[in-house]
Amino acid sequence: MRAVVLSSKPGITFDTGALIGLERRHHSMRKVYVAAITGGFIITVPTVVVTEWWRSGYREKERAILLRSVRVEPLFEHVARLAGTALGLVQGAGAVDAIVMASAAVRGDTVYTSDAKDPRRASGKSAGISRSADRENVGVSCQSTAG
DSSP, rough: OOOOOOOSOEEEEEOOHHHHHHTOOOOOOOOOOOOOHHOOEEEEEEEHHHHOOOOSSTTHHHHHHHTSSSSEOOOOOOHHHHHHHHHSTTTTHHHHHHHHHHHHHTTTEEEESSSSSHHHHOTTTTTEEEEEEEEEEEEEEEEEEOE
16 A cells, blocks of 8 residues: 655655754754745644654743644554554664654655754665755655555
């Protein structure tokens, strides 16, 4: 069974590190965010990332504003299965990272993170990966190979 791509134009998926980078006003992550918004790219944030990132209190209003500017994606069964496959193949992979990579792979998105280690660990054999990086951010392009 092939996953359905919702848009003909690949988008961007942010992981927890990307949201933390935006929240901390890291210049390079802000550039990615602004370029995506002005370029009309859809920025997707899986719900598990919101769970890992969200804290009430300090900066809660800023977090809520940021979430309104992105597409928050629920965890669908087909994405969970793809992530589970990656977890079984990649030693030391975490569930959140695997879900982020699987979610992006289904759409052909580029994943942005501030932690270069995450995509390498979570990608597994369930996604084709290409990587580009600057000092603070890593972009990973994903294509689903689930069939």
